[in-house]
Amino acid sequence: MKKTLLALTIAGLLTACGSSSNSSSSDDTNSSSTETTTASATEYRVIDGYLSNAEVCYLAEGATDCEVIGTTDDNGLITIPDGTDSGQLIATIIAGQTSDADGVGYVGTTYQMITDIGTGADAVITPYTTLDALDDTKSIDDIAADLGVSVDLVKGDYVSSTDEDQASVAIIAKTLVTQLSESVEENNASELLTQATEVKTYIDEELVNSDIDLSEQNVVVLDDGSLSTETAITELEDFLINENGLSVISLNAEYYSQEGGSVAMFSEDGTGSFSGEDNFTFTYSTEGDFLTTSVDSDSATDQFIYVNSTIALSVPLAGKDLTVMVDSTLETATSLWDRDEIVGNTLYLIFDDSSGTTVATPTYAALTFSDEEVVIVEDGETATFEWSLDDDGFLTLYTGNDYGDRDVTFVKYLTDDNIVVYNDYYNESFGLMLSDENLAEALFNEWSSISE
Incomplete structure (x- = not known):
């Protein structure tokens, strides 16, 4: 039939x-x-x-x-x-x-x-x-x-x-x-x-x-x-082993202020190196969605909750901050925000709302845009603000006193088919923006569960 x-x-x-x-x-x-x-x-x-x-x-x-x-x-x-x-x-x-x-x-x-x-x-x-x-x-x-x-x-x-x-x-x-x-x-x-x-x-x-x-x-x-x-990314090593190295960016503002953007190199022989605020070599192993790195007698494990050919998201089981990994040579997003992808749509934000601490605070918000206003739903509370999009690709929400005496400005940093990694421009921090509610909820719930 x-x-x-x-x-x-x-x-x-x-x-x-x-x-x-x-x-x-x-x-x-x-x-x-x-x-x-x-x-x-x-x-x-x-x-x-x-x-x-x-x-x-x-x-x-x-x-x-x-x-x-x-x-x-x-x-x-x-x-x-x-x-x-x-x-x-x-x-x-x-x-x-x-x-x-x-x-x-x-x-x-x-x-x-x-x-x-x-x-x-x-x-x-x-x-x-x-x-x-x-x-x-x-x-x-x-x-x-x-x-x-x-x-x-x-x-x-x-x-x-x-x-x-x-x-x-x-x-x-x-x-x-x-x-x-x-x-x-x-x-x-x-x-x-x-x-x-x-x-x-x-x-x-x-x-x-x-x-x-x-x-x-x-x-x-x-x-x-x-x-x-x-x-094709069929297992974790397919993403990790990259001749250019992987830029590692924490969504936790305090971690990012301490470490900045670091680069990790993984080799096929199970060894690697890390360069950034600290430089060191390590050995590593993977099992399913888990990566364990070891330096001398100390080891640390990350759980990966999303991996594709461009972007991977992991949660260090010790720090519990959400971490973005991308090819270190990947250019930042060249596409600007477009009104057509914003007006009439709901976008879902995942970010770390902690301030002055490395203790992660996983946070989820839904932003529904009309021509001039955005309705934000976060933790059961709703607020409405004006927004604008300028020629430089800056998406600004005029949240004012409601969000720490400042407006919030998003700039596209990196994108794949499913996720935008944005830079909260004036707060010098990063977050994720998605159009698929199912994926956004799943990633947030995974991060929240691991960080408990």
Whole structure:
């Protein structure tokens, strides 16, 4: 079955997924909050890499309600009811909740994938089954033919395949998910397939005959639509080992005033060096999301709560301040604030509200902007102020006496696809600004939990 999903159905599903918890909302009128259980059932796997804690619902033929089944396990698997042999399955990959086995930490962007049940694909929900379900003119075989790869790869679990095109198909899938929308209804199947074929051509012409190991690469779509490569971050060392070194910036103003911006170098042999206010060498080891560094008989451990190719966030278990790590040669943000990304939107701030102390005070605030005013909600209290954006890219909130006898001015410092690291210009401190509430809440809650 191929059909255009009702926008109401998808909106209902997103409402059910609108938090970083694993349970669905009992107030949602378009998706059932009762998880379906059965003694005899079929397992489906949700794949970019294997995606755990993604929410899956079942849309029966002719139905407008998408019935929530549950969330995927650590291997991306979910059991669907026995007898579910038609209709569609929709997987919602939730920023700040879902994790990718091919990455570190949570996914940073919310998106949906879909599969038609019983129409040729294996028991998987992938970017390729999404293309198939959204395009009435293409079968899964047609999609494989357009890409010039085996249909068995495209319709099944390409992650575990040993096919010679496995790496290419995995790279294309990872590029496609960066183009998928929060609602499958919002996707353009033709544009997605065109993007997929362009990535395949890029891989064949630029990468296949090079010395590059495809399993260690991602292909990214740049702002101008061109393609480029970046190292795939599949484990913590992939981020840490950087020939340029990593700039280390604490969001704690007192720590930053003492240390400034420091640079850490990590080598493949498990040694490293640190330069800044203090200079020293160390040994290190990693386990999952944890980094332990040792100097002589002393050791310290950081827990990483967010890692992508550009920015990593960690919390030292001793200091408990939130720390930003980036490539030391990365230029500060060249893009200025744009009114279109501000007006009519809510942005979520994560910052350390401590003053004159290294004891971290994790703080979270939501800023909702209209043309001239911003409504700030912090710790249950609400305040409204005027704001402005000047030609130098300074975003100023005229908070005056309410915030320590000063206005607050934000300057973009560094950005990735999900997070803006801002500089609180006059306070000489840093913080994070996000547009995705799920991711913002998850990062804040992780930091708060660690710092308790």
